[in-house]
Amino acid sequence: MGTITPILNPLTLPDGAVLKNRLVMAPMTTCTGFYDGTVTSELVEYYRVRAGSIGTVIVECCYIDNKGPAFPGAIAIDSDNKIPGLAKIADAIKSRGSKAILQIYHGGRMVEPALIGGKTPVAPSAIAAPREGATTPQALSAEEVDVMITKFGDAVNRAIKAGFDGVEIHGANTYLIQQFYSPNSNQRDDKWGGSREKRARFPLAVLEITHQMADRFAHDSFIIGYRFSPEEIEVPGIHFDDTLYLLEKLAARGLDYVHFSVGSLLRPSIVDTQDPTPLIDKYIAMRSPELAKVPVIGVGGVVNKADVETALAHGYDLVAIGKACIAYPDWADRILNDEQLELFIDSTRREALTIPEPLWRFSLVDAMIRDMSSSGRKYKAGVFQEKVEAEALKLKINVTLDTDRITDISLVPDDTLDVDFSATFESLRSRILVANSPHVDAITGATTQSEALKKAVSRALATSSKEHVIDEGGNPSAPVVYDVVVVGSGGAGLAAAIQACDEGARVAIIEKMPTIGGNTIKASVGMNAAETRFQALKGIKDSKDLFYDETLKGGKFKNNPQLLREFVNLAPEAIEWLASHGIELNDITITGGMSIDRTHRPADRSAVGGFLISGLVKNINTRNIEVLLETSVADILFENGAVTGVKVVDEYNDTRILNAKSVIVATGGFSANREMVVKYRPELDGFVTTNHKGATGSGIAMLQKIGADTVDMGEIQIHPTVEQTTSYLISESIRGGGAMLVSQAGQRFFNEMETRDKVSAQIIALPEKSAWIIFDEQIRLNNKAADEYIGRGFVISAATPEELAAKINMDPTALQHTLERFNQFVEQQNDEDFGRKTALRHPLNQGPYYAIRIAPGVHHTMGGVTINVDTSVLDSQKQIIPGAWAAGEVVGGIHGANRIGGNAVADIIIFGIKAGHNAAVHALS
Numbered sequence: 001m002g003t004i005t006p007i008l009n010p011l012t013l014p015d016g017a018v019l020k021n022r023l024v025m026a027p028m029t030t031c032t033g034f035y036d037g038t039v040t041s042e043l044v045e046y047y048r049v050r051a052g053s054i055g056t057v058i059v060e061c062c063y064i065d066n067k068g069p070a071f072p073g074a075i076a077i078d079s080d081n082k083i084p085g086l087a088k089i090a091d092a093i094k095s096r097g098s099k100a101i102l103q104i105y106h107g108g109r110m111v112e113p114a115l116i117g118g119k120t121p122v123a124p125s126a127i128a129a130p131r132e133g134a135t136t137p138q139a140l141s142a143e144e145v146d147v148m149i150t151k152f153g154d155a156v157n158r159a160i161k162a163g164f165d166g167v168e169i170h171g172a173n174t175y176l177i178q179q180f181y182s183p184n185s186n187q188r189d190d191k192w193g194g195s196r197e198k199r200a201r202f203p204l205a206v207l208e209i210t211h212q213m214a215d216r217f218a219h220d221s222f223i224i225g226y227r228f229s230p231e232e233i234e235v236p237g238i239h240f241d242d243t244l245y246l247l248e249k250l251a252a253r254g255l256d257y258v259h260f261s262v263g264s265l266l267r268p269s270i271v272d273t274q275d276p277t278p279l280i281d282k283y284i285a286m287r288s289p290e291l292a293k294v295p296v297i298g299v300g301g302v303v304n305k306a307d308v309e310t311a312l313a314h315g316y317d318l319v320a321i322g323k324a325c326i327a328y329p330d331w332a333d334r335i336l337n338d339e340q341l342e343l344f345i346d347s348t349r350r351e352a353l354t355i356p357e358p359l360w361r362f363s364l365v366d367a368m369i370r371d372m373s374s375s376g377r378k379y380k381a382g383v384f385q386e387k388v389e390a391e392a393l394k395l396k397i398n399v400t401l402d403t404d405r406i407t408d409i410s411l412v413p414d415d416t417l418d419v420d421f422s423a424t425f426e427s428l429r430s431r432i433l434v435a436n437s438p439h440v441d442a443i444t445g446a447t448t449q450s451e452a453l454k455k456a457v458s459r460a461l462a463t464s465s466k467e468h469v470i471d472e473g474g475n476p477s478a479p480v481v482y483d484v485v486v487v488g489s490g491g492a493g494l495a496a497a498i499q500a501c502d503e504g505a506r507v508a509i510i511e512k513m514p515t516i517g518g519n520t521i522k523a524s525v526g527m528n529a530a531e532t533r534f535q536a537l538k539g540i541k542d543s544k545d546l547f548y549d550e551t552l553k554g555g556k557f558k559n560n561p562q563l564l565r566e567f568v569n570l571a572p573e574a575i576e577w578l579a580s581h582g583i584e585l586n587d588i589t590i591t592g593g594m595s596i597d598r599t600h601r602p603a604d605r606s607a608v609g610g611f612l613i614s615g616l617v618k619n620i621n622t623r624n625i626e627v628l629l630e631t632s633v634a635d636i637l638f639e640n641g642a643v644t645g646v647k648v649v650d651e652y653n654d655t656r657i658l659n660a661k662s663v664i665v666a667t668g669g670f671s672a673n674r675e676m677v678v679k680y681r682p683e684l685d686g687f688v689t690t691n692h693k694g695a696t697g698s699g700i701a702m703l704q705k706i707g708a709d710t711v712d713m714g715e716i717q718i719h720p721t722v723e724q725t726t727s728y729l730i731s732e733s734i735r736g737g738g739a740m741l742v743s744q745a746g747q748r749f750f751n752e753m754e755t756r757d758k759v760s761a762q763i764i765a766l767p768e769k770s771a772w773i774i775f776d777e778q779i780r781l782n783n784k785a786a787d788e789y790i791g792r793g794f795v796i797s798a799a800t801p802e803e804l805a806a807k808i809n810m811d812p813t814a815l816q817h818t819l820e821r822f823n824q825f826v827e828q829q830n831d832e833d834f835g836r837k838t839a840l841r842h843p844l845n846q847g848p849y850y851a852i853r854i855a856p857g858v859h860h861t862m863g864g865v866t867i868n869v870d871t872s873v874l875d876s877q878k879q880i881i882p883g884a885w886a887a888g889e890v891v892g893g894i895h896g897a898n899r900i901g902g903n904a905v906a907d908i909i910i911f912g913i914k915a916g917h918n919a920a921v922h923a924l925s
Contacts, residue, residue, distance in 0.1 A: 005305065006312050007319075007336070013256040014293060016221040017165065019099060021055040022312060023332055026299050026320035027103040027168065027227075029060055029071055032356040037063065037076025039085030042356040044092050049354045050325055051096035053332035058225075058259075058320070059089055061105040061170050064155040065148065067122055069115050070107030070175060072603075073358050077104060077155045086162040094163070101223055102159045103168040104152065108176030109137040109185065113781045114604050120781075124179050124186040124193060124202075130234055132444050133787035145192055145202070148176075153209035157217055166223025169206055172261035177203050178229060181246060183236040200246050207253055225297075226250055227259040230279050231271050233423055239271060240279065244286055251291045257318065259297040263426060265311045265319075267300065270423055284315040303343050305335040323434075326365055329353060342405075343434065345369050347622060361582050368434055369622055378403055380467040384460040385412070388452045397453065399460035403468075405436050409457060424449050432457055437621045439516055441614050455514045458629050462650075479657040482508045483923035484916070485646050486664045487633050487699060490518025491905065492888030492912035493666035494616035498581065499916030500664075501623045505923055508658060509625060510648055512632040513694040516617055519668045519889070520908060522692060523609030524731035524785055526601035527578075527585055527909065528902035529571035534586045534600060542596045544568045551903060554593040554755045555862075555896020558712065563894045566869045567903075567910055574909045575600055583615035590736045590838050591901030593755040599736065599902040606784040607731065608905055632698075636663055636884065638706045643883030662883050662919035665873070666912065669861035669889035670697025671716070677858055680714040689858040690722055690729040699890040703865045706884065707875040711892040713863035717899050720759040721773055722857030723794045730773060730854055731785045732901040738841035739775035740822050741854075744768045746805065746814030748822065751834040757898045760856040770855035772808060774819075776844045789852060797848045804849045819844055860899050864892035871915040885919045887911035 011019045032043045051057050062077040063069045069076070076082050086102065093100035109123035113135055122144070123137035140148060152169075159167050171177040179185040180202035186193045192201055207226070214222040228247065232238040247258055266278040280298060298316035302308060303324045311319045325331050327345045334341060345353065345368045350360050359365055379401045388395045396412035409429045424446040431440040438457035442450030466476040483505035486497045493509060494516075501507045511518075530547035548568045552559050575585060585600035585608065602611045620627065630651040637645045637657070645659040670676045671691035678685045689695075700710065721730040721741075735741070735752045741759070743749050743766050750762040763771050780786040789795050798804035801819055805812035823843035825831045831840065865886050866874040873884035888908040895903060 005309060005336075007305070007308050011295060011317060013221075013223060013295060014254070015223065015256050017099070017223050017256065019055045019318070020097070022318050023054045023056070023308070024297060024318050024320040025050055025054050025057040025325045026322040027058040027060045028322050028326065029074075029362065030356055031071060031073030031358040031362050033073050033075035037069065037074060037078065038082060039075055039089060040356070042354075043075070044088045045354050046356055046359070047089050048092035048096065049329040050331075051093040051098040053330070053336070054098055054321075054325070056099040056101060056318070057093045058101045058103055058168055059093075059164075061103040062086070062155065064104055064106055064151045067111060067116050067119060068106035068108075068176070070105075070110045072115060077102070077158050078151070080158065083158050083162050086159070086164075090163040094165070099165045099223070100163070101166040101168050101225065102162070102164045103170050103227065104155045104159065105170030106148065106152075106176035108179045109134070110174055112604060114784075118781050123176065124188055127185055127187060129174065130184070132791040133784060134791070135781075135787060139188075142190055142192070149202070149205045149209055152206045153213050156210045156213040160213065160218045160222070166225065166256065167210065168225040168227055168259060169203075169210060170227050171203050172227045172229040172259075174229070174232075177206060178238070181242075182232055182234075182238050184232060184234040196242060196245060200249055203246060204249055204253065207250055207255070211254060223256045224254070225257040225259055226255055227261050229261045230283075231269060233270050237271075240269065240282065244283070244291075248288055248291050251294045255294050257295040257297055259320070260299060262300050263430065264300040265298045265302065265307070265316070266314065278314065280314050280316060303341055305338060308335070323365075323368060326355060326359070327353070327368060343368060344436075378468050379461065379464040380471055382464070384463050386456040386459045388456045397456045397460075399457055401460070401464050406433055406457065406461075409433065425453065428453055435621055439617045439621055439627060451515045455629070462628075477654065477656055479645075479659050480508075482506050482658055482660040484662045484664060484919045485510060485658050485660040486666060487646065487702075488518060488666035488668060488888070488890075489516040489627065490666060490668055490888060490908065491520035491523075491612055491616065492908035492915070493518070493664070494613070494620060495909050495912030496664045496666060496885075496887055496916035496919065497625050498616065498619050498623065499913045500662075500920040501625050503917060503920035503924070505662075505920035507625045508660075509620075509627045510631050510633055510646065510658075511627065511629050512698070513692070514630050516627065516629070517609075517613040519691050519695050520905070521609045521613045522690065522729065523612070523905055524607040524729055525591055525733045525736070526589060526599035526608045526902050527575065527905035528591070528594070528598050528900065529575045529600060529906060530568065530596070530598050532572045532575050532598075532600065534575070534588060535598065537586075538588060538597075540588065540597050542598055546596065547571070547598065550594055551900055552896070554900040555898055558715070558896035560711075560893035562869050563867070567894055567907065570910045570914070571906050574906065574913060577913055578612075578615070578909065581615065581619050583612060589733050590753075591732045592735065592753045592759065593900045594902070595838060599733070601733070604784055605733070605782060607788065612905065633702055636665075636702050636706050641882065643706070643881065661923040662885060664885040664887065664915045664919050665699040665703055665865075665890055666886070666888045666908075666915070667699030667890050668695045669864065670700065671695050671858045671861055673697050677716060677861075680863070681716050684716060684718070684858055687718060687856065687858045688722060688724055688727040690719055690727055691859070695889075697861075699886070700864055703873055703884065703886065703890075707881060708865045708873050708884070709876040709878070711863060711866050712896070713892065715862035715892075715895075715897045716858060717756055717860040717862060718760045718856040719756055719859035720763055720856050721854040722859070723789075723852060724770070724855050724857070726792065726794065727857060728789075728792065728794070729857070729859065730789065730852055731783070733783050733785060734773060734775055734779060736839045737775070737779040737783050738826070738839055738844070739773050739779055740818075740844065741771050742774055742810075742815065742818055743771055744810060746810045747818055748833060751831070751836045753836050753838045755898050756859070756901065763854075763856055770853055772810075772851045773854055774804075774815075774844065775850050777846045777848055778842055779844075780850060786850070790850075794852060796851045799847050799849075801849055804851055808851050808853070860895075860904060861889060862892060862895040862897065862899055864890045866893060867891050870918050871911050872918070883922065885915040887915040
């Protein structure tokens with residue numbers, strides 16, 4: 001045991017409970033509950049092994065009502081049948097000598113409809129959360145508010161029956177209790193809203209009923225705590241003085257502790273960004289003598305003993321430990337013995353650390369996992385400064401590196417600092433530090449700023465790496481040897497790199513753009529596959545032969561039959577490959593040209609692209625795969641009839657040779673190269689494109705230089721539903737969910753579920769050369785992409801069809817007639833006008849109603865280089881070019897004259913995996 005420390009001092013709470021030390025395990029989401037919120041045995045063991053030396057364990061939040069879960073796999077306390085499972089957790093913790101406290105909550109407007117059976121979440125007011133894609137909740141009536149308070153009381157009673165030593169009322173994280181107190185989310189005009197005093201009534205009522213239950217059913221020292229978020233950045237929002245007002249009221253009624261909910265122990269204000277004073281210091285200075293009697297818990301960034309002692313020195317009475325308790329079940333013993341710990345988890349030790357499988361896959365943990373079998377990249381230790389530019393924002397970033405890790409990222413002080421960027425910076429900084437990589441998910445709603453910061457960190461790593469080589473006496477411009485070089489970081493390139501690495505190859509990824517993801521990140525609908533496990537679970541009867549026939553027909557029988565058969569046969573295996581890598585596409589919809597639901601997408605029905613890239617990048621981060629951003633391939637090196645590597649040029653115009661026996665080209669198509677598009681299809685001049693600006697056909701050109709042949713170059717697909725002012729693709733999942741297309745005259749004009757080329761041609765034939773996609777609330781609730789479109793501002797909505805028609809300058813009688821006729825076809829499952837056979841899911845009769853003006857845009861180039869079924873690139877004589885491989889949209893022949901929606905994602909994963917395998921085998925043989 002180390003030296004004497006205040007950490008081990010016991011603490012007596014106001015109601016008499018004695019905590020044996022100042023350490024608390026923070027309540028952290030594990031996503032490990034059953035579908036109905038009951039407790040699993042692995043969750044019980046997870047808490048058992050972490051109890052003991054730590055004084056108190058606060059168990060993750062339990063939702064008190066079936067409309068309350070804010071995340072998948074949440075555990076519940078909404079009925080008496082949950083008591084036995086929760087009792088096992090309480091007993092497991094207490095048997096090891098720790099106090100067991102249960103956090104209770106309701107997610108309110110932060111609940112996703114998909115988590116509650118498609119129902120609309122509830123909140124104080126019908127105001128959506130200020131986040132991208134948020135659902136507008138249903139306002140609780142005055143009677144329902146009273147019922148909700150009762151449900152909190154019932155939850156406290158159940159916690160007592162389960163044997164917990166106390167409860168923590170979760171009034172933070174923008175959940176329901178905080179929503180009632182916030183002027184942003186509570187705009188009621190009854191006794192539950194309006195003034196600060198009225199908005200405080202709900203949290204006070206929840207505390208009151210908690211006391212009543214404790215007085216009736218619990219022992220005298222039953223613990224009652226309250227967790228709070230000290231500020232909101234929204235305007236209007238909760239300010240620090242508002243929080244103190246509420247806490248004073250709560251303390252007057254009686255609390256055993258209050259619990260700061262912040263990302264860092266000493267975080268200053270996120271509202272008053274000019275004041276660097278830690279909020280805990282302000283809290284200590286401003287609280288009343290009455291509130292000072294209530295112990296306060298701090299949380300955020302605690303890893304080592306010094307972190308705890310710093311927190312106690314600043315006035316916290318207790319210190320909550322989060323991620324460190326996941327990584328080290330015996331964390332308290334380790335720090336009390338003065339061990340210095342790093343926040344990471346060995347990728348081989350999930351079972352040894354008793355981490356449940358769902359938690360292992362959760363982003364909180366996933367970002368901490370390191371592959372300990374590889375040595376990783378080496379840097380020169382020090383501070384490296386880089387500039388960040390994001391639109392009008394110009395900042396400087398200091399990146400502090402150790403020899404193998406990013407240890408800190410900080411903003412160089414600037415009086416013109418954008419407040420919004422400050423919040424983005426803190427969130428993204430945490431993600432990068434935990435992952436030890438700049439390749440992490442962007443912050444929702446701040447993509448441009450996120451990518452700029454990630455770019456700055458990437459530059460710092462590259463600079464440091466070069467300096468490390470120089471210090472070691474090497475030449476940073478000297479040739480480097482790899483087994484496999486992958487050109488392009490979209491889905492095909494990432495899948496290929498992962499597979500090649502897993503087969504023992506040393507791999508590098510070259511990406512000319514400043515960010516990872518390519519065009520894949522813009523994919524929306526899903527991934528087609530037939531005869532999958534997920535189809536079987538949903539009772540969907542499908543066949544590979546039918547999938548083959550429908551794709552061949554959709555491609556106008558121009559598809560390469562060998563490639564298409566390989567594509568169809570391997571699709572289910574590719575779905576399983578993704579699932580085995582933590583990327584599960586288990587919800588299923590349909591796209592145009594298909595007769596069966598076979599388009600696999602994420603469970604939350606979000607766009608597939610971002611989900612796919614996020615999951616693949618996490619796999620890249622856990623492997624020793626080098627990623628070179630803003631680096632172009634000038635040439636594929638070719639000697640003695642075989643590929644020998646690539647010549648690359650970075651953003652500083654420095655040239656370098658990467659030697660490799662295998663080069664995989666996965667650079668995508670050429671939809672963003674207007675000259676190239678017009679060369680093959682002059683009539684497409686002037687069309688917008690849905691593609692990112694890197695889709696220029698560079699990979700086709702570099703392969704042609706070493707003799708590659710091409711096929712179907714004139715086969716360029718236009719997508720029928722593109723929002724023209726932003727070039728944003730409106731996912732086929734909206735039509736596949738049951739939407740219809742109407743002309744400006746308010747009339748349907750074609751079968752919406754026909755292939756893209758045919759639907760596009762019909763829209764172009766309309767007088768206005770555009771159309772409206774019309775859908776209702778039922779479709780919105782089942783397609784998360786719809787909320788994204790609403791958030792982007794190009795959806796027009798109205799309570800009734802008549803109001804919608806007025807807003808889009810359409811004859812209301814015509815639209816109403818079209819709706820009624822369409823709904824009749826849905827009811828009888830027979831489209832008498834246009835023969836639509838699929839996606840007649842339900843009548844469009846649930847307001848609000850939504851409309852988006854769309855027209856075709858250049859979307860996909862079916863032509864590209866020729867390959868065989870092994871993904872080897874072929875020359876004009878159909879002979880293999882040794883060492884050259886290709887996958888994804890850079891390849892021609894698979895899709896024929898028209899690509900079916902959902903087949904592109906299948907294409908990139910199927911042939912990306914295959915290219916990675918064959919390239920590695922060739923390089924290592």
